[in-house]
Every structure is written in structure tokens, then in C-alpha cells.
Amino acid sequence: MTDSTARVSPGVPGTRPTRQRRAVSEVLSSFEDFRSAQEIHTLLGQRGESVGLATVYRTLQLLADAGEVDVLRSEEGEAIYRRCSATHHHHLVCRSCGATVEVEGPAVERWTAGIAAEHGFSDISHTLEIFGTCPACS
Amino acid sequence: MTDSTARVSPGVPGTRPTRQRRAVSEVLSSFEDFRSAQEIHTLLGQRGESVGLATVYRTLQLLADAGEVDVLRSEEGEAIYRRCSATHHHHLVCRSCGATVEVEGPAVERWTAGIAAEHGFSDISHTLEIFGTCPACS
DNA sequence: AGATCGATGAGAACGCTTGTCAACTCGCCG
């Protein structure tokens, strides 16, 4: 269903696969955890693949809309992005070093669905993030 | 342990109970859900209790540090505050009309604590919001 | 190759938040 790479543009209609978009997508793929737009922008510069900051933002939004990346807000309010894997999951994030652990919780999924149904809500989605201090940082 | 009102300043050493702080604290108490600093600032103005924006921010930080309010980030990255009620709960929000239902989930609390512990994380907090379309809107 | 239209980049603009600093208040001591 999802063949991870090379489907950056095909999703949205009037969208083109440009050098910049590929570059952003690649950098994104090279990380497991969340990165801010600015961080990605800097990294691209260091890699020689200079891409305008505005373009980085635009591309990330595009990818987010297409459901290819997860967007989160750090506790400082910065938007952070990460390529999302096919499976729906949540994150356990270290406040101090940013280390991220993916966690799954069928129980939680069922619980949210149940609660929503109980109140007559439909078309449900939810966000769940767990923050803490990882063993290495405490 | 927590006697809700009137302990805005006694917590922190060199801290005084001023008109402004009381005003912010009161406005905060008059809501059950999260409000942004700017919103609180505007509300104070309407109430006739004008308080400088910077002071609102400072007071909210103070209260947050003292553990009297919860701070969260809206999806737009705005910091939102809520008086830390005794009961921890989550929200079921209608995407269309904004209606909010407070929900509690002991199971979820236990689950997050468990997951975190399992990975050696400490000092845990979490955010969980459920979005959907309410009966009236669908 | 030429035309068309989305994409890009540089910089300005914007909104939220924090810092600065002089004026002010509150609580306290003499």
C-alpha cells in the first residue's frame, strides 16, 4: 500500500517532483525522530542541497497534508516533523534529549473510539503524546 | 493539599499578591478549559481589570511553575493555560462547531504510565485529544 | 521550441512570546 519512497508528488494533483522536494524528503527519511523545519533547512544547506526556508516549510506542509509526515509541537511551540510509518502509533518523547520511542496501544485506540461513539461523535481521530525524561537523561 | 483559591503567591518566596495577579488567577478560575494568554489578556480588559500583556504572560508562567496551571500547546503553537483542576481529563472536540466534552480515562492514564515506565522514562506527562464530528453537526 | 502554470527564493510581514527599563507598589522596619 505504501512504498515509502518516491511518492512525494504523485499524491496531490497539480504537484511537481522538484529537486527541492526530493531533497527535503530525503533528509526527512534519514532521521528516525522529530526535526524542526529550521533544523531541516540547516541540514540541507550543510549537505550542499540548498533549499529556501519558505520552500522547506511549504514542502513539509505538503507532506503533512498528504499524510506522509507527522507534525507535532515541541513544548516550546516549534513545529517538528517526522516521516510517519504506515502504522498508526504514538510517541514517547524525552523532554531533554528529544529521543523518541514509538508506542502502540490498541487499548487506547479502542478506548477513544468507544468514548467518541458514546457521545455520538463520528469521523474520529486523536492525538496522544507522552512526554518524560528518558533513562539516559535522568 | 490543594485549597484551590488564594494561594497564588505564598508558594514562591519573593512573591506578592497584587491586583493583577489576583485578576489573572480569577479569570483563569472562571474557565474549565484552556485559554491562550492573549485571550485572557483581552478578557481582563473587557472586565475592566486592565493588565499588561507582559504581566499576563509573567503571571501565567509563575502559576505554571508553581504547578497551579497546566500549560499546553494548541495545534497552532499557541500556549494555552488552564487552572489545574483536581481531576485530570481529556477533551473530545467537535471539528465543526468546537463543542467540547470532557472525558476521563483511568485506563489511559494507567496505560501511559505503564508504557513510560516500561521504557524507563520518568517525570511523565501526556496530552490526548480526540477530534470528531458531533451528532448535531453530522 | 514556445507557452503555461506551478514552484522557488529573498525578504517583508505577522503573531506570539520574552526582554528591557523606568516608574510604581507593597510590605516592612525604624
Add this chain to the structure above:
DNA sequence: CGGCGAGTTGACAAGCGTTCTCATCGATCT
């Protein structure tokens, strides 16, 4: 009871992340 000092305030500027603007560029189609 008056004055002192430390905490507090408010207006404004600065900082930062993000979005917008617009002229230019480049990809796709004919």
C-alpha cells in the same frame, strides 16, 4: 507613621518561528 528596598508593572522593542508576496525560474505539454 513615614521612608526604604525589593518585587512588580506596563509600554515598547526585540526575538523567533512561520507565513505571505512577488518576481523569476523551471517543468510539463503541445
